[in-house]
Amino acid sequence: MKKILDETAPLWGICPFSEIKDNLIDCRAKSRLPLNARSVIMMAFPYLLDDEYYKDSNISKYSVPADYHPIVYARLSAAVEKLREKYPGDEFEFFADNSPVPEVRAACIAGIGTIGSNSLLITEKYGSFVFLGEIVTTLVLAGTGGELTGCIHCGRCTEACPGNAIRDGKIDKEKCLSYITQKKGELTEEEKKMIRESGCIWGCDICQNVCPLNKGASKTAITEFRETAVARAEDVNSIEGRAFAWRGEKVIKRNIDLQEEQ
Ligand code: B12
Structure with a gap:
C-alpha cells in the first residue's frame, strides 16, 4: 500500500471516513462514494514552479500548468487500479476537486497540513500551493493525523x-x-x-x-x-x-x- 501511495503523490495521509461523513459536499460525484466507505486516502500534489514561470503572468499560479484535473486523475486512477488488484474484496473510488469530500478538512485530519485563515490547506514543505485529491475506500485504515489544526492567524x-x-x-x-x-x-x-x-x-x-x-x-x-x-x-x-x-x-x-x- 505505502509503495503505491508514495508513487502517486509526494504527500499523503489517511482520514477516517467517519470524521467527514457529516460534512460531505452535495454534488453529482457523491453517488460514486462506496456505500460502506471507511477511509479516505488524502493526497497533495504540489504545483509551485520556479519564479521565472510567473514573470509577466496574468493568471493565478494554479492555472499556469495545464489543467490539473486530468493530471491528478491519471495518477489517482493508476493507484486505484493497483489497489483493486491488491485488495479485490474492497472498493476504491477516486476524486479531485469535483468531490463530495471537503478536501481541505479531510487533508488536515489526515495530518497533511493545517487550515489557514484563508481556508486553504497549508503543508510544511509546499505551503498551500498544493492540489488535493483522494481515494475513498471500504478498507479500514489507521488515521495518520489527529485534530483539525489552524494556522498562526497572523491576519x-x-x-x-x-x-x-x-x-x-x-x-x-x-x-x-x-x-x-x-x-x-x-x-x-x-x-x-x-x-x-x-x-x-x-x-x-x-x-x-x-x-x-x-x-x-x-x-x-x-x-x-x-x-x-x-x-x-x-x-x-x-x-x-x-x-x-x-x-x-x-x-x-x-x-x-x-x-x-x-
Ligand atoms: C467551492 C470551492 C471554491 C470556491 C469557494 C472557496 C471557499 N473557500 O469556500 C472558490 C471559487 C471561491 C474557490 C477558490 C479557490 N480555490 Co477552491 N475549491 C472549492 C471546492 C470545490 C469546495 C470547497 C468547499 O465548499 N468546501 C467545503 C466547505 C464545507 O468548507 P467550509 O465549511 O468553508 O469549511 C472550512 C472552514 O469551516 C474551516 N474550518 C472548519 N473547521 C475548522 C477547524 C479549524 C481548527 C480551522 C482553523 C478551520 C476550520 O476550514 C474548512 C475547510 O476550508 C474545493 C474542493 C473540495 N471538494 O473540497 C476547492 C479547493 C478548496 N480550492 C482550491 C484552490 C486551489 C482554490 C484557489 C486557491 C484557486 C485560485 N488560485 O484562485 C482559490 C482560493 C480562494 C480561497 N481562499 O478559498 C483547492 C485548495 C488546495 C489547498 N491547498 O487548500 C481545492 C481543495 C481544490 C483541489 N482539489 O485542490 N474554491
Whole structure:
C-alpha cells in the first residue's frame, strides 16, 4: 500500500471516513462514494514552479500548468487500479476537486497540513500551493493525523484580500476575487475594478502570496506540471487544456478585455 501511495503523490495521509461523513459536499460525484466507505486516502500534489514561470503572468499560479484535473486523475486512477488488484474484496473510488469530500478538512485530519485563515490547506514543505485529491475506500485504515489544526492567524491574508472575503477562517465566496473571475454575466463596477487592479484574468493568489507560511515553499517535482506551464492567457483561442477552459470563452474574453481597457 505505502509503495503505491508514495508513487502517486509526494504527500499523503489517511482520514477516517467517519470524521467527514457529516460534512460531505452535495454534488453529482457523491453517488460514486462506496456505500460502506471507511477511509479516505488524502493526497497533495504540489504545483509551485520556479519564479521565472510567473514573470509577466496574468493568471493565478494554479492555472499556469495545464489543467490539473486530468493530471491528478491519471495518477489517482493508476493507484486505484493497483489497489483493486491488491485488495479485490474492497472498493476504491477516486476524486479531485469535483468531490463530495471537503478536501481541505479531510487533508488536515489526515495530518497533511493545517487550515489557514484563508481556508486553504497549508503543508510544511509546499505551503498551500498544493492540489488535493483522494481515494475513498471500504478498507479500514489507521488515521495518520489527529485534530483539525489552524494556522498562526497572523491576519495578513485577511488584510490583503481585495474583496474582504476572509472572515474567521471562512470565505465569503461572492466576495472572493477567484470566484469573481469565474462569474458569468455582467460584473459590478467594484468587481471589474478588482480584476483590473489584480492584473490577473483568472483566479487569485493574493491570500497565498502574503502568507508567511508560504515563504520558501518548495517547488514541484511533478513533471506533468513543469512541462506544461504557460504563464499568460492572451486570447480565447489558446484556452484548450488550461485550468480555465471549462468556464468558456465568454468569461475569459470579458476578463482579458477588462485588463486591456486600462
Ligand atoms: C467551492 C470551492 C471554491 C470556491 C469557494 C472557496 C471557499 N473557500 O469556500 C472558490 C471559487 C471561491 C474557490 C477558490 C479557490 N480555490 Co477552491 N475549491 C472549492 C471546492 C470545490 C469546495 C470547497 C468547499 O465548499 N468546501 C467545503 C466547505 C464545507 O468548507 P467550509 O465549511 O468553508 O469549511 C472550512 C472552514 O469551516 C474551516 N474550518 C472548519 N473547521 C475548522 C477547524 C479549524 C481548527 C480551522 C482553523 C478551520 C476550520 O476550514 C474548512 C475547510 O476550508 C474545493 C474542493 C473540495 N471538494 O473540497 C476547492 C479547493 C478548496 N480550492 C482550491 C484552490 C486551489 C482554490 C484557489 C486557491 C484557486 C485560485 N488560485 O484562485 C482559490 C482560493 C480562494 C480561497 N481562499 O478559498 C483547492 C485548495 C488546495 C489547498 N491547498 O487548500 C481545492 C481543495 C481544490 C483541489 N482539489 O485542490 N474554491
